[in-house]
Amino acid sequence: MIIKPSERPGSHERHLLRKASNPLFPFAPTLDDDNLIDAQRLDHEALQTFNSEFRTLLEETTALTGNVDSDVILQLKDRLDRTYETASSLGDELGKTKDAIRKLLGFMMASVRRGAGSDMQAHSELDQEEMAREAHFALLDAPLVADLLNPASPIHPDELVPTLLSADKDELQLALQMFDEVQLLAILSQGAALLEQLQGEGVNVSVPQEKLAFMQGYAEFAGGL
Incomplete structure (x- = not known):
């Protein structure tokens, strides 16, 4: 082989390395230059798509004004959660991007809390939501979990x-x-x-x-x- 595996492989390359010559997988591929190049290409395309979509999401989020409908906030929170999942599956160094997503989510949660006023039940539910999110994000630090949760996962x-x-x-x-x-x-x-x-x-x-x-x-x- 001439091509070497990446230092930070993405989902497709990780799954190729997982499957290569592995008898647990039916029709397991061999690890050769063609397969490796193809997997790295798919990961690169996924990264480019992610970067473009994240820029759009970032622009939408930072353009929010003081008086925003709660449904808009909830939709953006959901998109940021899914964006974090996608970022975790990509092979590039996206630590700063993931930190930025966490900060944006923090700003949104603060806004939702302000909207909840003195409603203690609402604040308790928000506490539970944040705990669940942190636990979920911690799981995503494991590449296997990130690969399985990737909306475009190569794992059939x-x-x-x-x-x-x-x-x-x-x-x-x-x-x-x-x-x-x-x-x-x-x-x-x-x-x-x-x-x-x-x-x-x-x-x-x-x-x-x-x-x-x-x-x-x-x-x-x-x-x-």
């Missing part, structure tokens, strides 16, 4: 189980928090079936079996099963 639904079984345990533990009891049960069932199939084909599945056992333990600890 039928690749979810192989992806989880390929993750390191730290990221896996964070990713499992995204799923409810029913989803965890389905993941465990599909994982067991996949590993049984591969073992029957002579594939060494000792490492993914450890991951599956870890997932089983997580589900039991979380009260899912």
Whole structure:
């Protein structure tokens, strides 16, 4: 190979590296120059699209006046939340951009709080919203979580189980928090079936079996099963 993997790969390149020559994935690609260039191109295009859309969102947000309808604020907050998710999945260094999104969200939350006046219940609900957002943003620090939540994720639904079984345990533990009891049960069932199939084909599945056992333990600890 002539082309080298990126120091900060984006979602497409990360998923290519995850899949390459990995028997857990059906039709796993090989890691070659063509595949790597294609993945890096897709990540670059995603970054360019993000930068353009973020500039537009930034202009809309900073153009707000003092008297703004609450629905406009709520819509912008939702767009900023989704923009933060997208930024977390991109390979470039976007720490400053994510900090800017946090600040904008802080300004908007302050505006909503002012609008709530002395309504203690409203302030309590806003406290819960901010706590949930911080917990969600913390999860997005894990590239696997960011890849799974990316609206344009390269991880197809039928690749979810192989992806989880390929993750390191730290990221896996964070990713499992995204799923409810029913989803965890389905993941465990599909994982067991996949590993049984591969073992029957002579594939060494000792490492993914450890991951599956870890997932089983997580589900039991979380009260899912």
